[in-house]
Amino acid sequence: MQVESLKQANALEQAASAFVELRPRLFGIAYRMLGSAVEAEDILQEVWLRWQNTDRSTVQNPAAFLALITTRLAINVAQSARSRRESYIGPWLPEPVDTSMDPTLGAERGEALELAFLLLLERLTPTERAAYVLREAFVYPYPQIAEILQVSTVNARQLVSRARKRLTAARREPIDKTEHRRLLAVFLDAAQTGNIAALEDLFAADVVSSSDGNGIRGAARFPLLGSARVAKFLAAYAPRFWPGADITWVEVNGRAAVLVPRNRTEITLLTIEASPQGIHHLMWIVNPAKLGAFGGVTT
Structure with missing residues (x-):
């Protein structure tokens, strides 16, 4: 029993180590998807619980698995958030984050992090937004985006292309x-x-x-x-x-x-x-x- 308990403890420690290492990226995905740090943190708590309860011996790529779970949960929250924001009193703006305290959040293609751009992303469907964020902010390959979104690789490319065109048409010329x-x-x-x-x-x-x-x-x-x-x-x-x-x-x-x-x-x-x-x-x-x-x- 003691040996078995040690094995379980070691396995959980390894799981925690993998999650902590990937956490900044997972938060970055969820936050860009939702424009809410609070909701992104809630999603990460759920991802951690699912990761703990997963048969991790069957997971060949923890980073891909955790990104998949995070994105799918974020899509679900984004779909419900749209109806919840209809009851929001007055204009809704994304929740700001202090990037001076967390520079890694904007380390990868930070233009998809700016408040004005997060507000622009609200024009996309949750699936389009997920495809765009994964590709443009984190440079995920199209086959992996397709797996996460449960679509074909061709459809994943179309989602990103459609999102990019809609955003380009609406976005103003940026300044430095x-x-x-x-x-x-x-x-x-x-x-x-x-x-x-x-x-x-x-x-x-x-x-x-x-x-x-x-x-x-x-x-x-x-x-x-x-x-x-x-x-x-x-x-x-x-x-x-x-x-x-x-x-x-x-x-x-x-x-x-x-x-x-x-x-x-x-x-x-x-x-x-x-x-x-x-x-x-x-x-x-x-x-x-x-x-x-x-x-x-x-x-």
Whole structure:
């Protein structure tokens, strides 16, 4: 009995070691699939339980097996998340992650990690999103993507191609990280002083301002559209929002963002989506459940 117990303990230790080694990649897949760190962590807990209960002697490639389980669980969650978000109060934005604390998350093709791009991925079906993430963010071969999604290799290629075309058609020309940070800094100066003309100069004509608060007080329940309307609103709101705010710069999903205290216990995270034409999207994340990594209160 003692020998058998030692064998089981050793086998579980090996299983844990394999899982821990692969965990960053598995989290990266689940997070890019869902835009939620909390939901990604829940999936990883389920993957670990299944890995423990699997006859691992039959698994020739643990990395492939764990990626398969993670992706299939993420597809299921993504399908149910769509209906759950219909009851979300106000605009929904992806949950930000602190990539300065976890640089491995964005190590592989990090453009598929940016908040604006995660929001764009919401336009895809869960299966299209899985195919795209596996191929474009993690460079999985098409036969393995086909196995994970339970489709033919030809269909896997078609899913990735269709997703790529839809995203390319919708995505604006990107700017580099340096220019992104510069634009955000210039915006902060203009917003804090309520300079309408300076704000309008920064904005693209189709600029949108979205506040993700899920009904929390102080978060707008509808997006603001258009450069003139957004600039006027920010100028009117400036005297109440910015005075005394001790702004902290952070790295969110591989891009610059700022934390703005709203009172002694609450914070707002602000980042932007921009192109050479200017700022297209102001993303204000107020929901404390999404700011646990930055000092918010999780629920």
